[in-house]
Amino acid sequence: MKRVAFVDESGLKSPCHCVAVAVIVAEVRGSYLYWGLDVISQLRASAGVQGEIKWRFVKRRGLASRALALIGSLETHRDVHHYVDRESFEAWLWRLLTGIKADLYVLDEGLADPRKFPRAVSKPSHKVPGIQLADLLAGYTAELFCKRSRGFFSAVKAGVRGMAVRRFQPPPA
Numbered sequence: 001m002k003r004v005a006f007v008d009e010s011g012l013k014s015p016c017h018c019v020a021v022a023v024i025v026a027e028v029r030g031s032y033l034y035w036g037l038d039v040i041s042q043l044r045a046s047a048g049v050q051g052e053i054k055w056r057f058v059k060r061r062g063l064a065s066r067a068l069a070l071i072g073s074l075e076t077h078r079d080v081h082h083y084v085d086r087e088s089f090e091a092w093l094w095r096l097l098t099g100i101k102a103d104l105y106v107l108d109e110g111l112a113d114p115r116k117f118p119r120a121v122s123k124p125s126h127k128v129p130g131i132q133l134a135d136l137l138a139g140y141t142a143e144l145f146c147k148r149s150r151g152f153f154s155a156v157k158a159g160v161r162g163m164a165v166r167r168f169q170p171p172p173a
Helices: 037-047 055-060 064-071 085-099 128-145 152-157
Strands: 002-010 018-026 075-082 104-108 119-123
Touching: 002 085, 002 128, 018 085, 018 128, 037 055, 037 064, 037 128, 055 064, 055 128, 064 128, 075 085, 075 128, 104 128
Parallel strands: 002 104, 104 119
Antiparallel strands: 002 018, 018 075
């Protein structure tokens, strides 16, 4: 079995420059490309979505609590960062990931250059269910700490910076 960390972000293109990063760590037997497919398939069926599932789809269809409950049983980490440029973002991301023990880090395509970090690969999220689950948590985190709170500095003031959450606790329904 391998410890695999699936990594995705939300907010890289947002005007406030607040980027939420979520990591889901799983013990994977076999190929990491299929881990999480059962959970994603359930959410797709419930949401009536054919392709890649996103936080906004889940939320619009009233499935946010269900999605967060499914993620709640997993080892998760999340953090927010003020995006200035790609180089400083990648440096911050690698510092975050070095604190997370994994045999392999699976990054969403375009998130960062995987050649700059040992044991990292980059895959398109629509092909890797584990990255889609990390995307759901990143979308929720961005909504919670970036969008509603007027951006990154409010999140820092609230004590979110540097936060790593194990066994994510979904909000009460």
